[in-house]
Amino acid sequence: MSGTERHCVQESAAPRRRGRPRQITRERIVAAARSLAFDELTMQAVADVLGVDPKALNYHVGDREALRELVAVDAFAVELNRIDLSACGDWRDVLRRYATALRDATVTLGELVTYFRLPASGVGALEPVERVLQSLVDAGFSVPEAGHVLRLVSELGHAAGREAVFRSGSREHPYVADVSAALNTTAADDFPLLRRVVAVRDTAPDDGQQLDFNLDVLITGLAAKLSHAS
Structure with missing residues (x-):
């Protein structure tokens, strides 16, 4: 096996790094909430806009x-x-x-x-x-x-x-x-x-x-x- 082939095998075998979770801030929560109508303004709806679990909002919004x-x-x-x-x-x-x-x-x-x-x-x-x-x-x-x-x-x-x-x-x-x-x-x-x-x-x-x-x-x-x- 050539050096180039061994290098490719090592790269393919290396586990992929997961991306960092999106940071939730009060500013991002408010920005997401602005896009929703009043009757749609729920924790679940804001979490859906942000692409996170609703529990991730609890630290900032009860x-x-x-x-x-x-x-x-x-x-x-x-x-x-x-x-x-x-x-x-x-x-x-x-x-x-x-x-x-x-x-x-x-x-x-x-x-x-x-x-x-x-x-x-x-x-x-x-x-x-x-x-x-x-x-x-x-x-x-x-x-x-x-x-x-x-x-x-x-x-x-x-x-x-x-x-x-x-x-x-x-x-x-x-x-x-x-x-x-x-x-x-x-x-x-x-x-x-x-x-x-x-x-x-x-x-x-x-x-x-x-x-x-x-x-x-x-x-x-x-x-x-x-x-x-x-």
């Missing part, structure tokens, strides 16, 4: 509920990171734009909105927060006051987004439906003003009017507080 929460946080942070608050010099403009961005980011969650809670995590969500705080401190608010304002504005924006999601799935907001049901148990001439308010809320789209009103009241009060302190 169950389907945790998976959906992870995807909701990621979607929110990505959307919120799109805004640029650096061009807003006045703290009032910063608050308005931030609240509006929170509402819009919440709306993009759609059915995932029930799996998301403030505060949002992730660097993408923290950078706008820092900009809001800086604008408030620069305007003369103390750090604790800036923190309180941030929390209030965040809650207003997030609540407006959740309400928009609820209304998109049903013409009647669930809160309005509850009040209407309670009013139906009373005499027709009872609570006339509340009936008029419910009628308006039930038939007219919000179009951001409630959030604008909330921000007007908040900013007016904050400006008066700042003026009084100076």
